Amino acid sequence: MNRHYDEDLKHLREGLTAMAGQVEWMLDLTLRSLLERRDDLADRVSALDASVDEQELKLDKSCIDLLALGAPVARDLRLVASALKIIPEIERIGDHCCNIARRAKLLNPQPLVLPAEAMERLGRDTRDMVRQAVDAFVRGDAALARAVIAADDQVDTLYMDIYRDLLRRMLGDPLCIERASHLILVAKNWERIADQATNIAEEVLFILEGRNVKHPHLQDPP
Amino acid sequence: MPDSILIEPVMEAPLHPTDRARLRAENLRVAYGPKEVLKGVSLDIPANQVTAIIGPSGCGKSTFLKCFNRIHELSGPAKVTGRIELDGRDLMAMREVELRRRVGMVFQKPNPFPKSIYDNVAFGPRLFGVRGRSDLDGAVEDGLRKAALWDEVKDRLADSAQGLSGGQQQRLCIARALAVQPEVLLMDEPCSALDPIATARIEELLFDLKRELTIVIVTHNMQQAARASDRTAFLWLGELVEEGPTETIFTNPGKPMTEDYITGRFG
Numbered sequence: 182m183n184r185h186y187d188e189d190l191k192h193l194r195e196g197l198t199a200m201a202g203q204v205e206w207m208l209d210l211t212l213r214s215l216l217e218r219r220d221d222l223a224d225r226v227s228a229l230d231a232s233v234d235e236q237e238l239k240l241d242k243s244c245i246d247l248l249a250l251g252a253p254v255a256r257d258l259r260l261v262a263s264a265l266k267i268i269p270e271i272e273r274i275g276d277h278c279c280n281i282a283r284r285a286k287l288l289n290p291q292p293l294v295l296p297a298e299a300m301e302r303l304g305r306d307t308r309d310m311v312r313q314a315v316d317a318f319v320r321g322d323a324a325l326a327r328a329v330i331a332a333d334d335q336v337d338t339l340y341m342d343i344y345r346d347l348l349r350r351m352l353g354d355p356l357c358i359e360r361a362s363h364l365i366l367v368a369k370n371w372e373r374i375a376d377q378a379t380n381i382a383e384e385v386l387f388i389l390e391g392r393n394v395k396h397p398h399l400q401d402p403p
Numbered sequence: 404m405p406d407s408i409l410i411e412p413v414m415e416a417p418l419h420p421t422d423r424a425r426l427r428a429e430n431l432r433v434a435y436g437p438k439e440v441l442k443g444v445s446l447d448i449p450a451n452q453v454t455a456i457i458g459p460s461g462c463g464k465s466t467f468l469k470c471f472n473r474i475h476e477l478s479g480p481a482k483v484t485g486r487i488e489l490d491g492r493d494l495m496a497m498r499e500v501e502l503r504r505r506v507g508m509v510f511q512k513p514n515p516f517p518k519s520i521y522d523n524v525a526f527g528p529r530l531f532g533v534r535g536r537s538d539l540d541g542a543v544e545d546g547l548r549k550a551a552l553w554d555e556v557k558d559r560l561a562d563s564a565q566g567l568s569g570g571q572q573q574r575l576c577i578a579r580a581l582a583v584q585p586e587v588l589l590m591d592e593p594c595s596a597l598d599p600i601a602t603a604r605i606e607e608l609l610f611d612l613k614r615e616l617t618i619v620i621v622t623h624n625m626q627q628a629a630r631a632s633d634r635t636a637f638l639w640l641g642e643l644v645e646e647g648p649t650e651t652i653f654t655n656p657g658k659p660m661t662e663d664y665i666t667g668r669f670g
Contacts (some may be wrong), residue, residue: 184666252625252626253656253658253666254625254629254653254665254666255654255655255661255662255665255666256662256666257666258653258654259655292491292645390655391654391655393653
């Protein structure tokens with residue numbers, strides 16, 4: 182095997198891990214900007230996003246180069262094919278962080294609509310799903326990837342609880358409609374991030390086991 | 404004639420409802436003197452599919468291929484045990500002439516006879532008793548058309564085959580093999596001496612020919628095996644390591660040794 186090919190695969194893995202690490206940091210800052218009501222942290226989230234976009238472009242090119250020049254097969258092929266799907270998921274998580282951070286700056290000077298604990302739990306659970314999905318990729322841990330997929334239902338439930346709570350509050354107090362609307366969109370962003378963590382975990386399982394676990398109702402039994 | 408120990412065939416479930424095992428090797432062992440080249444290989448080759456045999460040099464893949472029309476007997480005194488079947492019949496008990504009409508072979512290096520294009524393709528039919536000019540003309544045209552060479556040579560059939568390009572010569576050899584209407588085509592690295600364009604034409608040809616033929620191809624080119632075959636078998640040191648649908652072998656092989664070989668990390 183060409184040494185450069187192995188090096189290129191290694192760089193792809195490292196680059197993807199670095200990009201994911203940066204987005205994990207953005208998730209932390211995003212959550213803190215909401216909970217601590219700090220605009221400076223929200224600004225740092227927005228500032229980090231450009232670098233994530235740059236990394237996306239570099240990694241996309243690495244994947245295409247590997248496909249064209251290395252003609253990977255078997256596990257190498259699964260890694261490159263899945264990387265091409267994981268990279269935009271990570272980039273989108275970065276975008277969702279920016280969306281949440283932007284709304285945090287709008288909400289921070291205003292009175293709370295919702296007890297902080299509800300949004301904190303949704304944010305923490307979602308951030309943990311992303312961390313675990315990235316850990317599953319780095320460590321090649323199929324059990325952890327499965328745990329991420331299983332955790333998505335819980336996040337969906339938290340999101341729906343917050344959504345219903347906010348609707349109830351808006352009906353009871355029309356003055357909070359604008360703030361509550363922002364919060365519904367913040368919650369929706371967290372819920373989407375959890376979906377993206379799930380997608381990453383599904384790709385990790387494909388890399389590790391060669392089996393597509395998406396849409397299980399459409400899959401032949403193994 | 405090599406020694407042959409007949410082993411009762413094992414009844415197995417079909418590979419797939421539509422796959423008939425056109426060729427079957429059952430515990431096939433081949434030794435040249437003290438050197439055992441194949442060490443008990445069992446493999447079903449389904450009809451109307453392209454089966455690629457891959458493996459490092461010296462793993463026995465060419466010997467395995469040659470057993471299916473007993474060309475291996477020309478490589479020196481071989482001890483062959485196990486069973487080889489063509490459509491359920493013991494291939495070792497068949498007459499060579501019948502066997503080699505039904506199972507054609509194309510080699511690594513194009514080997515046209517030093518004759519005209521026409522006479523190269525007509526060679527087989529003549530050998531099998533075709534004498535009438537129109538019958539021979541039909542057989543030649545049919546072979547050349549199936550080998551996708553007719554349009555390139557139809558106006559110069561009397562020219563020497565040696566004047567054709569390497570890729571054309573290889574397709575001429577395929578036409579020569581096809582002119583006796585075989586049921587199986589064995590190909591031993593048929594593209595190793597060809598440029599990418601000629602290689603692509605041969606690979607396209609395989610796709611067309613498998614409608615009528617069962618094809619077994621030995622190749623060192625992993626990309627060719629991936630592109631052109633339906634099933635892939637990996638041999639190592641005379642043993643079958645793994646075989647299965649090509650897409651499975653190249654995306655999710657079952658054995659680490661197969662993965663190491665196809666990703667080039669072998670050894």
